[in-house]
Amino acid sequence: MASMSAQGEAAIRPAVPADVSAMVRVHLAEFKGLFLAEMGPRFLGHYYEAFLAHPEGINYVADREGRVLGFVVGTLNEDAYRSAVRDRRIGMALASLARVITRPGLLPRVVGRFASVESDIRDPIEARYLRDGAAHLISLAVSSAMTGTGLGTRLVRAFEDGARARGKTTVYLTTAAESNESANRFYQKLGYALIGARSDPDGTRINQYARDLTSDAILE
């Protein structure tokens, strides 16, 4: 559920399509140098539109007086999300092509990404959680100017509350295993248990986390 804010404090509210360009701006700044940011703003615009386009998307922004300072996006239904991505594949392919021409090194990951959206979930842990109906938290970022002020926690809690309100009992998420200690510590502090690890096709190690929403064990 969205939380109200005092004057000058960020409010957590559901994301709307008009937020996409601000979400892309935050993503480009906070995931600088990583694959999706390297794909550029046009690609990311399609990427975030897919979350907002399907009715089982679960998406919030931290908004302070009209400025988006962070966001969390994910889905309650993996198939519906993948279908929304596939609906955008022409736009995404054209945006990718424009990018790959100047950065040919991105090509293997672009191909891997498109292939993974078209195929079944390959990793057995991911398949089990998502086929069992876990909510999937897919992307989270907070503007670095606001790091450590609690916005990340409030966004994750809003996502969890939204998932719980729509009947979910588990949240599943992944984050890079290496050179990413802050995000790994952050999720562990919020009560996420490391349930496994896998490798992306390019060899990047990915940690897998889940949280049982029915457990009261984690108190803030």
Ligand SMILES: CC(C)(COP(=O)(O)OP(=O)(O)OC[C@H]1O[C@@H](n2cnc3c(N)ncnc32)[C@H](O)[C@@H]1OP(=O)(O)O)[C@@H](O)C(=O)NCCC(=O)NCCS
């Ligand atoms: C990870 C991220 C979402 C955390 O958001 P945030 O608003 O700074 O987090 P909070 O203020 O709610 O912090 C909660 C706890 O997480 C931990 N934490 C957050 N950022 C941290 C950092 N940079 N280094 C170490 N620990 C950190 C702290 O333990 C903090 O608890 P504290 O109250 O004891 O300080 C944010 O730093 C971010 O957007 N990073 C870049 C993108 C990213 O890594 N996204 C997540 C991976 S997909």
